[in-house]
Amino acid sequence: MADLAGDTDNLLRFRDDEVHDEPAMTLDSFVADPGNASAVRLEAGDDARALLPFIDRLMLVEVSFPSFRDGRGYSSARILREAGYTGELRAAGDVLVDQVSPMRRCGFDSFAPEQPIDQSVLRRSLDRYDDVYQKAADGRVPVWQRRHG
Amino acid sequence: MYKYDEYDQSIVDARVEEFRDQVQRRLAGQLTEDQFKPLRLMNGLYLQLHAYMLRVAVPYGTLNGRQMRLLAHIARTYDRGYGHFTTRQNIQYNWIKLADAPDILAELAKAEMHAIQTSGNCIRNISSDQFAGAAADEVTDPRPWAELLRQWSTFHPEFTYLPRKFKIAVIAADEDRAAMRLHDIGLQITRRDGILGARVFVGGGMGRTPMIAPEIRDFVPADQLLSYLEAALRVYNRYGRRDNIYKARIKILVHEIGADRYRDEVELEFAQVLTLGIDPPAAELARISAMFAPPAFDAVPSVPHELAAHDPDFAIWRTQNVSAHKQPGYAIVTVSLKPIGGIPGDASADQINVMADLAERYSHDELRVTHAQNIVLPHVREADLYAVWQALADAGLAEANLDLISDIIACPGLDYCSLANARSIPLAQKIATRFAPRQQDLGELKLKISGCINACGHHHAGHIGILGVDRKGTENYQLLLGGSGAEDVSLGKITGPGFDEDGIVDAIERVADRYVAERSEGERFLDTYRRIGMQPFKEAIYG
């Protein structure tokens, strides 16, 4: 597992590069005037596809989770990763420890949860499953591929 | 039947430990009930009126004798000695202690079972045709496809917090025994130009806004099916309503934006998803299919029906509860869990064990749970039917009422469910008792009862449907006529003002009498209703 040391409140990162400090713009203001900005915040209902023309220059996309029940951000993450986005993808808001694992699978590599996450619970949770059934955005080899080489 | 390999087993075992960990955190106060709720729900654990209810998955309704016996053991050890088979082809236990739940899951895992995604806003247990592998009219056995979907949907990382629950049914015959078009996604496996694939229906469902799923794609080849479903779910996850729990099912999305626009959105997404290589190779479906190869049937002669004549009770049961098998000399037995005056879908631990024994002895070790809350022994030699019937009769399981008026689907209702407006079970008991003496004469008549508008008892799809409502603080029942969950799918219509508990039974009697007066030769109730319409029945009911 990557280094979990964060330097912002509650920030968990699974990346080795420096934290990108630029404040994230809203999608609307970014699309209206991208300028040189490289950090954007997507609200749960925002269309992640609007960022696809810019993915090569973006360094941070923060996806908001207003409630842990609102799963739209998982699809936003998949869409960005599937289009080749390699910058930091951060889940921010009501993110619970048991959600980090599926979020990692959807391509999130950083987390800014409202409530601090218990590190030992998180470690147990991330190490829990040796196998996964689906091919997703995290490069894990699905069971069917193990079965058939 | 499907057999777990090391990967399947490791995933289910890990799930048991994960849930044990979550329960411990809850019991230690590290999780609030609000935070724990989605976690326990994802594992089929509901908090009900009196206790926790645990719902155990029976994937596509198929299980073997050993698994069935385990269900009996759980009923006896952790519940009050019985289990309740559900309309999702699952089983649920109504008196579970939270602290016992991890141990129950551990026992299930040893028999290749689990409670994964039997509730929560995720993809639920995949349902299928209870006659799969035995029906003469199927293109192929739909269960390997359902197993493929089970694996794909298990802990799907993107679709674990959908707007609402999501139910998928797979059939492979023209006769629809699984209410396929009343699911969020219904798949009908078909063959085109020699290739197997699926016809895809999206946006059906019951609940307070019942809808019949429109066809969204006429054919998706087998090797692209998961990509297509991934696209279909993604469109829903992104655009399904989250502002109102009653409008959050995919049927509302499809209805609001229209089937054409939904289809276009899915096609756009599909084109993208296809490039990702998420579909397993054909070898995976072949691997699974090999485990569903037909059992080694004996070449036995067909036993003429007349041989039943020496025992009239057996003869009636043989006519009513035994269906044709694709293999000559074999038959499909449906064991009714609807004894007259009993609780629909309930079975005691002893009864569950009897069915397990019979499956092992007479049905190639296979059982099925039906969405109508009965149990099927799919592969019984005709020559063994009498012995099977005797054993069932000894266990109180030989009610000869398949698809008759006393073969009622009823939700748990006010006796168990915290959302209920009215009781379902006592009403089902009253109706069964009143009409049992004339049920053979009334013929096929599917009666379904829901204790509230959430429609867990499928009342919209009943030839006769009953909906419990709250009328100024007292239990009241509305009557619906003309629904069907079969290939001739339709939604029932409300007759008019509702009734109290005795009144609704009387109203059904007037409906039945009018049907008998109006029917022409060979017509089922539903056929007569469709021919003459609601008006004559209204007149009969309200005078």
Ligand code: SF4
């Ligand atoms: S239909 Fe209503 S009363 Fe019946 S089980 Fe569902 S929610 Fe409960």
